[in-house]
Amino acid sequence: MDIQKQLFVGKTICLGPIDHEKDPAIVSSWTHNAEYLRLVDTAPAYPNAVAQVKKKLEALEKKLEESKNMYYFHIRDRQDDRLIGFATIRWIEWTHGTGWLHLGIGDPKDWRKGIGSEVLDLLLQYAFNELNLYRLTATIPQYNPGALRLFEKAGFIEEVRRREALNRDGRHWDLLLFGLLREEWEAQHAH
Amino acid sequence: MPTDLFHGNLVYLTAEEPEAQATSFSRWFRNTQFARLLATAPEILWSSNKIKEWIEKDYEKDKPEGYFFTVRASQNDRLIGFFGLWDIEVNHLNSIIAIGIGEPEYWGKGYGSEAMQLALRYAFTELNLHRVSLFVFAYNTRAIRSYYKSGFRLEGIQRKAMLRDGERHDIVAMGILREEWEARAA
Secondary structure (H helix, E strand, O other): OOOOOOOOEOOOEEEEOOOOOOHHHHHHHHOOOHHHHHHHOOOOOOOOOHHHHHHHHHHHHHHHHHHOOOEEEEEEEOOOOOEEEEEEEEEEEOOOOEEEEEEEEOOHHHOOOOHHHHHHHHHHHHHHHHOOOOEEEEEEEOOOHHHHHHHHHOOOEEEEEEEEEEEEOOEEEEEEEEEEEHHHHHHHOOO | OOOOOOEOOOEEEEOOOHHHHHHHHHHHOOOHHHHHHHOOOOOOOOOHHHHHHHHHHHHHOOOOOOEEEEEEEOOOOOEEEEEEEEEEEOOOOEEEEEEEEOOHHHOOOOHHHHHHHHHHHHHHHHOOOOEEEEEEEOOOHHHHHHHHHOOOEEEEEEEEEEEEOOEEEEEEEEEEEHHHHHHHHO
C-alpha cells in the first residue's frame, strides 16, 4: 500500500473544499434546473438564489465543523478547478461503522461522461481507507437509471425497495436503497 | 367515518404534560432491553429534567415536525408507550413510524399491535398518507411478527448495518401502502 497516495485526485476530476466566493453562483444555476433537482433529491424541486446558496454553504461548513458525522466535498475539474458537483458521506454512525453517500453533478453537459464513476471511486476509498467505515448505503429513486447503473457498477447491491415511496407527475415510483460492505469493496480491489 | 381516532380497546392516545412524560421516558431508557430495540445510537441515560426541557421546547413550536402520540392502557390509564409518524414528505405522502412500549409488563399482549392499528388509521384517514414504513432490527423478532400482523410487508434487508456485542446484525425494512391497509380494514 502507498501511504502517500493522493486521496482527493482522480483522472479528470478532484475533490476539494467549498469556495465561498465562486461556488454559490454555480450551485444556484443548478437549482434552476428541476430535472437535476428531481434526480438528486426527493424534496420538492425549488430554486435557490445565489445569496441563499451562499448562506446554505456557510451553514453546511459550520455543521461539518461541529457535527463530526459528515464529510462534504466539491467535485472540481482537475485542470482548471471548475466546480462540477458535490459528494458527501453523511449520517455516519461511528459505533456501527456506517454512513450514507450522496452525490450530484450539476450541469447536464457533464452527465454521462464517467465523472460519477471517478467520484465514487474516490469516495469509497475515503470512506473505507480513511474513515475506516464498514458499510455504505445510497438512496436512489427508481426514475434515476444513471445513478442505479453507477452504484451497481461500483458493486453496490440492491437491498431495499421502498415501494411507491415517491410520487412524480402523478405516478408512483420506488425508492431503492443500495448497500456495499467493506469486504465486498476489498474483494474488488484485491491484487 | 371512523368515530374516534384516539381510542382503541386496550389503549388510547394522549398528549402528556411534560413532567409526566419525561418521568416515564427517563425510566424506560434505563432498561437496555427496551433501548436496544429502539435505536442504533449508543445508549445515553438522560435525566427527566433534560427530557422535560426537550418536550417543552417541542411544545413551543408552531407546527410539529412529526405526529407524536403517547399511549395509555385503557384498564388503568397507565402511560405505557408512544409512537411518532416522522419524516413526512408532503409531496410524496409517505412517513416513517417509530413505535415503542416502554413498560415491559405490557409486551407481547397486544398493546403495541393496537397502538400500531391506531397509528395506521391516523396516518391513512387523518393525514391521508399513501404509505407508512419502518425499520426494525432483525433481532427484534417479536416486533417483526407484530408488524406482519399489522399488514406491513417486507421491503428488504440492510445487511450487517449494526454492530452490537461484537456481532453484525441486519436491519429489516417494512412498509404498508394505503390500498393494502384499506383492503384489510374493509
